[in-house]
Amino acid sequence: MSLTFAPPKTAVNADGERHRLTVTGGLAALSLDAMASVAYGPEAIVLVLAVAGGAGLGFTLPVTVAIAVLLGVLTLSYRQVVAAFPEGGGAYGVCRRYLGRRASLVAAASLIVDYVLNVTVSVAAGVAALTSAFPGLLPYTVWLCLGVLALVTAVNLRGIAHSARAFIAPTVVYVGAILVVIVAGLVRSGPAVALPAAAPGGSLQTVRILLLLKAFANGCAALTGVEAIANAVPSFRVPRVKRAQRAEVTLGVLLAVMLLGIAVLIEKFAVHPADGITVLSQVTAASLGEGFGYYLVQFSTVVLLALAANTSFGGLPVLAQLLAGDNNLPHLFALRDERQVHTYGIGFLAAASAILLVIADGRVNLLVPLFAIGVFVGFTLSQAGMVRHWRALRPPGWRGRAVLNGTGAVLTAIAAVVVTATKFGEGGWLVVVSLPLLVLGMERVHLAYRDIGTRLGLGRIPAPPRPHRSLVIVPVGTVSRLTGEALAAALSLGDRVRAVHITPSGADDTFVAEWEAWDPGVPLVRLHDGKRRLGAPLADYLCGLPEPHVFVLIAEVEPEHLWQRLLQNQRGAVLAHALRRRTNAVVCRLRFRVGQRGDSERRTGIPPDGPAGRTGTATTSG
Numbered sequence: 001m002s003l004t005f006a007p008p009k010t011a012v013n014a015d016g017e018r019h020r021l022t023v024t025g026g027l028a029a030l031s032l033d034a035m036a037s038v039a040y041g042p043e044a045i046v047l048v049l050a051v052a053g054g055a056g057l058g059f060t061l062p063v064t065v066a067i068a069v070l071l072g073v074l075t076l077s078y079r080q081v082v083a084a085f086p087e088g089g090g091a092y093g094v095c096r097r098y099l100g101r102r103a104s105l106v107a108a109a110s111l112i113v114d115y116v117l118n119v120t121v122s123v124a125a126g127v128a129a130l131t132s133a134f135p136g137l138l139p140y141t142v143w144l145c146l147g148v149l150a151l152v153t154a155v156n157l158r159g160i161a162h163s164a165r166a167f168i169a170p171t172v173v174y175v176g177a178i179l180v181v182i183v184a185g186l187v188r189s190g191p192a193v194a195l196p197a198a199a200p201g202g203s204l205q206t207v208r209i210l211l212l213l214k215a216f217a218n219g220c221a222a223l224t225g226v227e228a229i230a231n232a233v234p235s236f237r238v239p240r241v242k243r244a245q246r247a248e249v250t251l252g253v254l255l256a257v258m259l260l261g262i263a264v265l266i267e268k269f270a271v272h273p274a275d276g277i278t279v280l281s282q283v284t285a286a287s288l289g290e291g292f293g294y295y296l297v298q299f300s301t302v303v304l305l306a307l308a309a310n311t312s313f314g315g316l317p318v319l320a321q322l323l324a325g326d327n328n329l330p331h332l333f334a335l336r337d338e339r340q341v342h343t344y345g346i347g348f349l350a351a352a353s354a355i356l357l358v359i360a361d362g363r364v365n366l367l368v369p370l371f372a373i374g375v376f377v378g379f380t381l382s383q384a385g386m387v388r389h390w391r392a393l394r395p396p397g398w399r400g401r402a403v404l405n406g407t408g409a410v411l412t413a414i415a416a417v418v419v420t421a422t423k424f425g426e427g428g429w430l431v432v433v434s435l436p437l438l439v440l441g442m443e444r445v446h447l448a449y450r451d452i453g454t455r456l457g458l459g460r461i462p463a464p465p466r467p468h469r470s471l472v473i474v475p476v477g478t479v480s481r482l483t484g485e486a487l488a489a490a491l492s493l494g495d496r497v498r499a500v501h502i503t504p505s506g507a508d509d510t511f512v513a514e515w516e517a518w519d520p521g522v523p524l525v526r527l528h529d530g531k532r533r534l535g536a537p538l539a540d541y542l543c544g545l546p547e548p549h550v551f552v553l554i555a556e557v558e559p560e561h562l563w564q565r566l567l568q569n570q571r572g573a574v575l576a577h578a579l580r581r582r583t584n585a586v587v588c589r590l591r592f593r594v595g596q597r598g599d600s601e602r603r604t605g606i607p608p609d610g611p612a613g614r615t616g617t618a619t620t621s622g
Helices: 009-018 023-030 032-039 041-057 060-084 091-098 101-133 135-157 160-187 208-223 240-268 279-288 292-307 310-325 343-359 364-393 398-426 428-456 481-493 509-518 535-543 562-567 571-582 597-604
Strands: 471-475 496-503 524-528 550-558 586-593
Touching: 023 032, 023 160, 023 240, 023 310, 032 041, 032 101, 032 160, 032 208, 032 240, 032 292, 032 310, 041 060, 041 208, 041 240, 041 279, 060 091, 060 208, 060 240, 060 364, 060 398, 091 101, 091 310, 091 364, 101 135, 101 292, 101 310, 101 343, 101 364, 101 428, 135 310, 135 343, 160 240, 160 279, 160 292, 208 364, 208 398, 240 279, 279 292, 310 343, 364 398, 364 428, 398 428, 471 481, 471 535, 481 496, 481 550, 481 586, 496 509, 496 535, 509 524, 524 535, 535 550, 535 571, 550 571, 571 586
Parallel strands: 471 496, 471 550, 496 524, 550 586
Antiparallel strands: none
16 A cells, blocks of 8 residues: 655646746747847858858848748748647657657757757857947956856746746847837838948859858858747646647747848848948848937847847756656756756756856857757758658648658758858867767766666566665764764664774774763674774775675764854765765765754763763764
8 A cells, every 4th residue: 555645736737837838938938049040140141142242142032031931841840849749859859759769869969069059159149249339348258158147047947937927028129129120121211321331242153052052051040949949848838739839830930020021121221241230230220220229129139149048948958858758868857846947957058058158268259150050950850750750640631741841851951061061160070079979978878777777677576575684883983962863773773783983003992981881782893994094994894794784874963053064074974985885785874963952861861971971072973
């Protein structure tokens, strides 16, 4: 018979749902990466096409249309992924079911790399925009990056719903401002201010295909973050699938409108790259002038770039939970706290991002070349997996959906190859190397868990439990109330109890006299070690015992105040570490809380000054 005590299910569900996302909250918490890409996606296209001068810039809109088509394919595909894999995981979930375990680990590794790089690029880009406006802050770039990262991490540790509510207002302001820029620019007949003159360019004829492919690959950086909603479906409120699908479609529509609108204005106002001025800044000035609207767009862009890191904090912890559930990551990544937060996943993401920011010295230009490689690997694998999904289930209209996903797989594979080839020498090799290393690491974790499962007999019914005679060893250092508590607990746990006293070479006559005067009815074993070690002599003694089941009970004082921990000698920790490393004994650490004097004396029968009235010093291990 088993008894289970739990709070009412409705109360638990209501409290859990309160910490989950609505459609609007999902856009704010999981889509900032994609939204913020409007600030650098079109510029990435223009920077490449400007090599061919005005003729090349004339292809800005066609390239953006191609990216928008790919965006539409990805949006529809991930909408289907949400329905097919409501447990989340996105590309990892698709590959795990249809492409095999190795492909799923590659997809997971690519997503992990993308999430970490998204945090570093977003934070660095936001701080770069801030230092551009206030050059006096430039020497403090790294500290500003770490400060922004700490702020976003702290918000997410309060729960994903809290982070969503905190980011809704900046998201609405940013999207509204960009849409106003587009509408105002379309209505205006000419630029509101004079724009920088174009630099002389070359001819497009000799580099057309390569140039357009590179521009397409650069512009595809605007598609990073599209998969985050599909990765975090469990973070939505019920009905989770419908809410996640609505959020995915809304993101696709908004992002396509903003990208195409900015591209149209780039061609309309003949915007060219200029030192110290972003393409979005030029488009905004041409549409709204340089008044309040211009500064509102710039400021909201700075804020959203800094907050775009939140996409990773919503997606990576859920992905890590799934990987841990499949024994590919340590199981602690599957743990949630009372706010439904994956604390360890958030902590890993924050730590990895902080290390990258410090290594790159907070310079966004060193990080951007690494950004888009990993995500396209995941895109390609997920699209290919969805093709097999439709072929396996064959629902009505499955051929059209399979063609859609197959086309997406081809396009994203081309983008992945082009981005890797063009960015390899600019730091992309780090991603190419890190992906197989991550896969290898997850393989080793999986093998370790499999080996542990085999030794534990997981999946097999064990023999009925039978009691064993047990021996309890209690390390003792003084005759005190702590020693009495430890021996009393040991006598309750085992059939036989032995106290062990470790001294340097030579007898401790004072302790022996006090022990004999007390006479607790427990045999005392005295060990000698000339090197004044604690763990080694006790471990050697345990290894020589014939008993198969030995328990070691280490009594420690639990201080009344936190600062008093500094007064402890840590003998208990030293003993526990040595025994766990060198023996098979079960190590138990008994926390003795210093309470009322009379209560302790009545429990142990030992006066506070010991049997001889001597004032002793309390130790952490008896």
